[in-house]
Amino acid sequence: MSDSVWQDELDEIARRRTAALELGGPEKVERQHSRGKLDARQRIDRLVDDGSFREVGVLAAKRRPVEGGPDEVVPANFVTGTARLDGRKVVLGVDDFTVRGGASDGSVVEKLAYCEQMAHELQLPLVRLLDGTGGGGSIRSLEEMGRSYVPYLPGFEFTVQNLSTVPVVALGLGPVAGFGAARLVMSHHSVMVRGLSQTFVAGPPVVAGIGEDVTKEELGGVDVHGPNGTVDAVVDSEDEAFASARRFLSYLPSSVHEVAERGPVTDDPARADDWLADAIPRNPRQVYRVRPIIESLVDTGSFFELGASYGRSVVTGLARLDGWPVAVMAGDPYVYGGSWTETSAAKAIRLIDLADTFHLPVVNLVDNPGFMIGTAGERAGSIRHGMRALTAIYQASVPWCSVLLRKVYGVGGAGQSHHRRLQRRFAWPSAEWGSLPSTGGIEAAYRAEIEASDDPAEFVRAKREEVAALMSPFRTAEAFDIQDIVDPRESRALLCEFAADAAKLRRPGATGHGLRP
Template sequence: MSWAKELEELRQREALAEQMGGPDKVGRQHSRGKMDARARLAALVDPGSFREIGKIAGKGSYDEDGNLVGVLPAPFLFGKATVNGRPVVATADDFTIRGGAADAGISRKMVQAEKMAHEMKLPIIRMIDGTGGGGSVKTLEQIGATYIPAVPGWSDVVKNLDTVPVVALALGPTAGLGAARVVASHYSIMVKGLSQIFAAGPAVVDGLGESYKGPEDHQRAKEELGGSEIHTRNGVVDDEVASEAEAFARARHFLGFMPEHVGQLARRTKPHDDPNRREEALLSLVPREEKQVYSMRRCLDMVFDKGTVFEIGRLWGRTAITALARLDGWPVAVLASDPSYLGGSWDAKTSEKVERFVKLADQFRLPIVHLVDNPGFMIGREAEIAGTIRYGVQAMNAVYKATVPLASIVLRRAYGIAGSAMSNAETYQYRYCWPSGDWGSLPIAGGLEVAYKSDLEAAEDPAAELAAIRARLDKVTSPFRSAERFNVEDIIDPRDTRPLLCEFAQLAWRKLASEA
């Protein structure tokens, strides 16, 4: 006596699950330019590595004799897979079933995926397409009562943020809990024109008096309310890409820099770039004219291993560049000023971005390289209204709390409290300065006329006196005067930056390995 009959039913149920919401709804998903959930899982993970868990979960329908006639699968898929040969939990919402809403699903399935990640110490990837919440208003009539909101398993989402790398891909309209699941991540991506994120969609917002519900162009209404142009510029989501394929590639790339869990060290890749490479162009990168800008991203390309710079959050907090990169194969977190935007001054959003990035680096034990050209916090009425000093101090606090090794390179300016946030001054300062260095409590040029007001008023030729004062101070502000007093550790030839940072990376990872 075998169990062939039961296995036949199992295969039947699996086949029904693979139909998702049925040919019509799957076709509608594809007609919108979107991949279906199963195709997304296959495209994201290593070929053939996905092992689905709970495939036949859903709502079965039976005839009067109790025989199975159909199955509405749960609108959430998950399983164990590998990415770059390393194990992960891969999940995907199925928009073809009730728009991915949880009222058509089984809440325990999503909770189990989150539990699997932190209990088995596996990175988790969420591909989110739908609400994923409590369902529609019509659900209340079916229940016969309303309820106080609660999110089953949210404590597991929180545990994952403390335990493993969490990547979220918004791959369609995501509202309510779906939006929350995107944001509760270490790295998030939206697809331009395909993804939208909102606390509530256009129809609900319309009911509250804002006009976003355009029946003639519902897609435009969704974009105006919560498109990637909004959320990748306000910091809700890290990055914007042009296609789902690009989103999958960036998710895989990000995980390539990460350990599999907190407590494990990230991996070095086989070095492919000479650690002693010296770029001549670095010698003339910083202009002599103090108001001229230059490309910090060009500097990154010359200093770090070729082709390894992976920028995160390029469209928000734009006065700071945050990236992952490698030095002689060792992974590092990169924080760099961008003098081409607001002169490099940290505003509130930049400070928020810096704080979040430094905390990420510290949590996953990635050494930090900080390339500094910071004239200070943004000043003026708008900066005060935005609460810049509060966000700025929180960024500095993150730097001071970080326990991973940090090396700073002062390319040009380092002024005020923001300039002092380059590193923790109470610890060993692993720091190098270029001859173009210019630092102090405040920019000399901005304080001359105030500091020497009485001298200038008494002078027969105030302009000549101001020029003479400026000439004297130019000598005092030479970086070599600071080096005489060991206020800076070393002034270096800019061309030596890469070899010295590769040395830092080797020492930093030696220290991290001793702590593991």
């Protein structure tokens, strides 16, 4: 091939592309590897389908004067472009820690903003791989600028809009501070890697200024941000983080302007596991494991739990029913008896917002004795947080099916569904409901009669028998206040039928609001 009249410029393009592929240079890349971390380009290769990454802005760089020689051109420490994940096109935004520790004074802010805008306007899912020490740069950057500036967040208008339009996944793969931490939580699914990633508003050197001497792990490691709900998942390796991103996206459409596709149909919708008939103990004080029930009802192996480390009295996740993607919420009696706390209410809101944004039907497996009671619940404001969750349920527009497993009590229990919508709802024989459980409720309602009785204990015992008869679920069914009481083994078939019916009702388009971080 003969040389072009533009050969010098073409050679310069090639040289700069090669330099960009080397990130911060061999020494900095090796330092990254010595910390047990992949570098930015290795992460892209491990995450996406082979050969599918098409980079945008490879020539973006920071120019630095060098005394006595030509300016140094350092590649920007943010890599972006499009790629395919399991065949689906996505936008990637990848921090490069090998240049200025991933801080934005080593970046070109327009490039980050372009990445967010690209996902929004092309209506493509966005995956952020985060590994950076801050958003605004260091004090050194002020010397380079010759001034300070009023803080702003590059591309944040698109970051906000993306939560309402496209699936956003954020993987914390190293220390993530400031704006990086904000980008981590501004997502539909966020992940941290144990031993590699920490998240904080400001790191230990800055926190030392307020008198706290802490390590990165103590300040913002996974044992801090898993239980407090800052992130949705904690994994043990970068490869697990990549797998979590791919699996999460597999349940969702590429944007709100589509509906999620039906997945592979690999499980018999009529499958009935016999052990479900005895899954709920007859003794109402005896707990049971709800996750095996979820696994039995949904397609085998399809349940993908979200937020397992926080708000643990509620279990949330995504699953498939006869191939159709659905959101799943369930009470866990092993934690506070299934009572909703402020964190479990927030977790429920997060799932409901996700489902409503991306048109996923909701299956609610109900065992909820109400909002958390007692001094701890009152101090935490459980009633306010709980009512926010109920409001989210009433604002949701997606098809909804409730299965009443056991306790459904009080204001919290009223959140099992929107009672004015068509009720796709059925109960197991173990279900019980009312304004209050009879234990404690009788003592409150008949205080004067108990005090006046010659035998208070016998009065309470007889009253409990009377109330138990009135609380029989069959009396409720007679009044059609519950649509059906079923053999638990029939539940999967009923839920698969619900999912098939719901699939026809899904409508593409934006909802009133997207997920709120």
